[in-house]
Amino acid sequence: MSDPQKPTLMIIDGHSLAFRAFFALVQTGNFITDDGQHTEAVYGFLSMMLRLLKDEEPTHLGVAFDVSRTSFRTAEYAEYKEGRGETPPEFSGQVGLLQNALTAMNVPWITKDDYEADDILATLAAQGAAQGYRVLVVSGDRDSFQLIDDDVTVLYPSAMGVTALKRYDADAVFEKYKVWPHQYPELAALVGEKADNLPGIDKVGPVTAAKWIAQWGTVEEILAHADEIKGVAGSNLREQSERARRNRRLNALVRDLDLPLAPADLERRGVDATAVREVLGGLQMRTMLDRVLKLDDAEAAVASGAESRIAAPDVLTLAASEVDAWLAAQHTPLGLGVVVDTVDGEFAGIGLSSASASAYIPAENVDGLRSWLADETTSKVFFDAKRQLKASERAGLAIRGAVNDTRVMAGLLNPSRVPASLADQVLSALEESMPVSDPNQLVPEVPPVGAGTEAWFVLRVADAVTTTLATEANAGTRRVHDEIERPLTPVLAQMELTGVAIDAGVLARQREVLEQGADTYRTAAFAAIGHEVNLGSPKQLQTVLFDELGLPPTRKTKTGYSTDADSLADLLEKIEEENEGSIFLQSLLKHRDATKLKQMIETLEKSIAADGRIHTTYDQVGAATGRISSNDPNLQNIPVRSDEGRRIRSAFVSGEGFESLLTADYSQIEMRIMAHLSGDAGLIEAFRAGEDLHRYVGSHVFGVAPEDVTAAMRNKVKAMSYGLAYGLGPFGLAKQLRISQAEAKQLMADYFERFGRVRDYLRDVVQQAKSDGYTETIFGRRRPFPDLNSPNRVLRDNAERAALNSPIQGSAADIMKIAMLGVASDMADAGLGSRMLLQVHDELIFEIAPGEQEKLEEIVTRRMSTAATLDVPLTVQIGRGPDWDAAAH
DNA sequence: TTTACGCAATT
DNA sequence: TCAATTGCGTAAAT
Numbered sequence: 001m002s003d004p005q006k007p008t009l010m011i012i013d014g015h016s017l018a019f020r021a022f023f024a025l026v027q028t029g030n031f032i033t034d035d036g037q038h039t040e041a042v043y044g045f046l047s048m049m050l051r052l053l054k055d056e057e058p059t060h061l062g063v064a065f066d067v068s069r070t071s072f073r074t075a076e077y078a079e080y081k082e083g084r085g086e087t088p089p090e091f092s093g094q095v096g097l098l099q100n101a102l103t104a105m106n107v108p109w110i111t112k113d114d115y116e117a118d119d120i121l122a123t124l125a126a127q128g129a130a131q132g133y134r135v136l137v138v139s140g141d142r143d144s145f146q147l148i149d150d151d152v153t154v155l156y157p158s159a160m161g162v163t164a165l166k167r168y169d170a171d172a173v174f175e176k177y178k179v180w181p182h183q184y185p186e187l188a189a190l191v192g193e194k195a196d197n198l199p200g201i202d203k204v205g206p207v208t209a210a211k212w213i214a215q216w217g218t219v220e221e222i223l224a225h226a227d228e229i230k231g232v233a234g235s236n237l238r239e240q241s242e243r244a245r246r247n248r249r250l251n252a253l254v255r256d257l258d259l260p261l262a263p264a265d266l267e268r269r270g271v272d273a274t275a276v277r278e279v280l281g282g283l284q285m286r287t288m289l290d291r292v293l294k295l296d297d298a299e300a301a302v303a304s305g306a307e308s309r310i311a312a313p314d315v316l317t318l319a320a321s322e323v324d325a326w327l328a329a330q331h332t333p334l335g336l337g338v339v340v341d342t343v344d345g346e347f348a349g350i351g352l353s354s355a356s357a358s359a360y361i362p363a364e365n366v367d368g369l370r371s372w373l374a375d376e377t378t379s380k381v382f383f384d385a386k387r388q389l390k391a392s393e394r395a396g397l398a399i400r401g402a403v404n405d406t407r408v409m410a411g412l413l414n415p416s417r418v419p420a421s422l423a424d425q426v427l428s429a430l431e432e433s434m435p436v437s438d439p440n441q442l443v444p445e446v447p448p449v450g451a452g453t454e455a456w457f458v459l460r461v462a463d464a465v466t467t468t469l470a471t472e473a474n475a476g477t478r479r480v481h482d483e484i485e486r487p488l489t490p491v492l493a494q495m496e497l498t499g500v501a502i503d504a505g506v507l508a509r510q511r512e513v514l515e516q517g518a519d520t521y522r523t524a525a526f527a528a529i530g531h532e533v534n535l536g537s538p539k540q541l542q543t544v545l546f547d548e549l550g551l552p553p554t555r556k557t558k559t560g561y562s563t564d565a566d567s568l569a570d571l572l573e574k575i576e577e578e579n580e581g582s583i584f585l586q587s588l589l590k591h592r593d594a595t596k597l598k599q600m601i602e603t604l605e606k607s608i609a610a611d612g613r614i615h616t617t618y619d620q621v622g623a624a625t626g627r628i629s630s631n632d633p634n635l636q637n638i639p640v641r642s643d644e645g646r647r648i649r650s651a652f653v654s655g656e657g658f659e660s661l662l663t664a665d666y667s668q669i670e671m672r673i674m675a676h677l678s679g680d681a682g683l684i685e686a687f688r689a690g691e692d693l694h695r696y697v698g699s700h701v702f703g704v705a706p707e708d709v710t711a712a713m714r715n716k717v718k719a720m721s722y723g724l725a726y727g728l729g730p731f732g733l734a735k736q737l738r739i740s741q742a743e744a745k746q747l748m749a750d751y752f753e754r755f756g757r758v759r760d761y762l763r764d765v766v767q768q769a770k771s772d773g774y775t776e777t778i779f780g781r782r783r784p785f786p787d788l789n790s791p792n793r794v795l796r797d798n799a800e801r802a803a804l805n806s807p808i809q810g811s812a813a814d815i816m817k818i819a820m821l822g823v824a825s826d827m828a829d830a831g832l833g834s835r836m837l838l839q840v841h842d843e844l845i846f847e848i849a850p851g852e853q854e855k856l857e858e859i860v861t862r863r864m865s866t867a868a869t870l871d872v873p874l875t876v877q878i879g880r881g882p883d884w885d886a887a888a889h
Numbered sequence: 890t891t892t893a894c895g896c897a898a899t900t
Numbered sequence: 901t902c903a904a905t906t907g908c909g910t911a912a913a914t
Contacts, residue, residue, distance in 0.1 A: 536909055536910070537910055538895055538910080539895095557895070559895080562896095563896085564895075564896055564897080592896085596897060596898075596908085597898095599907090599908065599909090600898075600907095603907080619905095622906090623904050624904075627900085631905095633906085634898085634905080634907070636899055636906080637897090637898040637899035637906065637907085638898080638899070639898060639899080640898095640899075641898085722902090723902060724902095726902040727903070728901090728902045728903095729901060729902080730901090732902050733902090735901085736902085801902065802903065802904085805902085805904080806903080809903065809904060813904095840900070841904090841905095
């Protein structure tokens with residue numbers, strides 16, 4: 001290993017790292033200043049650089065940039081690095097901003113006309129190594145591997161983003177490529193480099209190239225022995241020898257440039273605080289500004305021998321008798337961080353942490369913790385609380401009191417990026433990396449941390465997130481968290497634990513029917529065209545439809561022409577009389593229906609647990625609007641529209657010891673919210689009158705008496721009403737109703753003539769969102785919309801439709817969540833044995849215990865209809881029956 | 890084995 | 901060219 005006494009020179013390829021950072025962050029849409037300046041590259045680069053400074057503690061630091069896309073290499077080979085896409089406009093300009101920031105931080109940056117950043121790195125690395133430095137080259141270009149030797153190490157970004165850098169020394173390069181670093185350019189010359197538009201020898205991959213290099217060493221030597229190489233690779237090598245020679249010339253880095261700065265000039269200096277404030281403040285990067293300004297303090301701390309990074313406290317393993325004393329010694333405003341430890345799904349113990357101490361209580365000692373866990377007055381902090389609540393409950397340990405979940409908090413603050421794991425959130429909230437077990441890690445680093453230390457990270461993350469939540473700007477979000485989301489977590493956990501009973505026989509019988517049907521339709525489809533195809537392959541279907549049958553092309557997709565049900569129905573309409581084409585299409589459609597349903601049944605069957613019930617998993621922050629999502633399996637998309645599909649619902653039954661199922665759903669809740677939010681007198685009146693909404697609206701739009709509204713008229717306004725909240729345009733409306741665009745346009749005009757406030761409201765929502773940057777529900781749940789001011793039409797239009805839908809869908813979600821809290825609380829207070837089982841956005845499903853039907857209906861109806869006070873009533877429809885289908889009203 | 894896409898199910 | 905989801909199968913990339 002390297003000599004710790006040596007000074008460390010770190011040199012970074014600015015352009016390539018900034019570019020990677022840009023692409024890693026641009027999709028989040030979170031890095032745009034008020035005046036529209038994108039800052040992904042600046043933020044991402046600085047973020048990575050700060051982490052490197054902390055982790056590697058270089059004494060010397062410099063950044064190299066390309067001057068332009070041309071260099072001596074493009075002079076030799078014009079196509080060099082050609083074929084790369086246009087630089088995104090959002091990226092241009094960020095390099096200049098980054099350079100300004102570096103200047104303010106007193107980090108030297110270097111360019112050289114006619115040369116690339118890599119050549120600068122190569123030169124500095126050579127000088128540094130010669131002058132006794134340990135050299136770290138940070139580059140996203142594999143050509144830099146040729147620089148590696150005992151003194152030079154390359155840090156290379158892994159596939160995604162710049163968060164994880166892989167450390168390449170000579171051994172690491174050999175392990176991956178089976179050649180030593182100085183031989184890497186020989187290998188790259190043979191294999192080619194797609195990113196540089198340098199094609200290699202055809203049919204020669206890294207394995208073949210490495211074999212040749214092991215035998216002969218260099219491209220020149222290999223070419224000298226080209227005659228000895230057999231096969232297609234050999235003949236390609238002989239024919240394409242010039243390619244290899246050219247590649248080898250181009251990928252050799254220049255190590256003797258004349259540069260304005262030498263390694264010694266790159267010694268680190270303190271930042272220019274004023275300049276840093278100006279540059280980063282101007283880019284609205286407050287937290288980054290703080291971090292950069294803290295650099296100097298950290299440096300001073302390091303210099304004085306203190307630990308720059310906070311060290312996790314040691315984890316004490318506690319005996320049952322020691323738990324109380326340990327708990328009594330902890331003082332934390334947020335509560336303790338808790339991690340329920342499981343090994344292969346089995347409860348193994350519990351990790352606890354305050355900010356200053358961590359403990360682990362193994363399963364056999366957990367009795368000592370029982371009363372604290374069940375204490376209503378103590379606060380607990382988790383990452384993904386629901387999973388752990390369930391694991392604990394299954395192990396016979398009840399967890400009560402305030403259950404805080406850092407994942408849910410993060411999801412509330414930024415619904416578009418819910419952390420996938422604790423490590424993910426440690427990275428985003430703390431900008432530290434938490435060691436996790438990762439078999440793909442090239443260099444095995446520190447071992448993963450245990451539950452005690454994880455709990456410590458959870459608490460620190462909670463501290464950071466709570467601080468954000470405590471700001472004035474987040475007051476609404478905080479209320480949604482405290483009053484809706486936090487109390488909802490245990491309710492959802494209980495629903496998942498309970499699950500829903502399934503009549504497996506019903507499913508099995510229907511599966512067999514569908515299997516037969518699918519078989520029949522498949523045979524019929526094959527007979528119609530005279531051969532077999534994979535009916536599940538859109539690609540193969542296209543060949544049949546448009547080449548063999550010569551049908552007219554349908555709507556375009558990214559990869560060809562559409563074969564979805566809509567398109568196929570259109571095609572079917574175009575065929576005048578019954579022929580092989582129409583038979584094929586009809587059979588295909590029916591085959592699709594049957595196989596889809598069959599597949600759905602099979603997944604449901606597989607997810608029936610040992611207790612004969614299906615336990616879904618809800619994601620409390622699964623949807624950006626505030627809706628809950630359901631997965632493994634998804635019980636929110638069980639078919640209902642077709643008779644065949646609905647039969648699946650009849651397999652969802654009440655369990656042993658229960659009377660029947662109860663369903664309760666909100667009637668037209670989104671339309672009601674739209675009436676409330678828009679204040680449209682006509683729509684409000686419609687709901688207050690309690691008439692058939694679509695009939696009422698239809699009578700006004702078409703100017704006829706309500707009893708004269710025909711079914712066709714009713715259908716039209718119904719589609720119109722529903723489409724409104726989604727931003728449906730004349731095109732979409734026409735397509736859905738199969739009417740002309742002109743007629744659709746007229747329908748919309750007539751609609752808004754009568755219900756103009758609705759249009760005003762929708763327009764205002766978008767307008768408001770554009771200036772605020774977010775939308776808000778009735779209860780203050782926010783959703784950011786960074787794309788609303790995008791110069792990209794598609795992005796902007798999509799954002800506009802989502803923005804106008806969000807307060808409506810989101811308010812409905814809030815109302816349902818509030819209702820669930822009320823129902824759960826009243827059921828507990830009344831001591832009911834009945835149980836809440838499922839939520840499907842505007843519907844709740846319960847299992848009725850004997851004799852409780854009336855009481856349960858009262859609670860559910862009251863709590864649902866009073867969950868919010870709107871200008872229109874909230875109507876709830878109740879149904880009851882032995883199964884989900886029968887319970888529908 | 891992983892990733893992108895098309896398709897389809899719900900509210 | 902209609903919002904929010906989950907999830908399957910195919911085909912291509914690895």
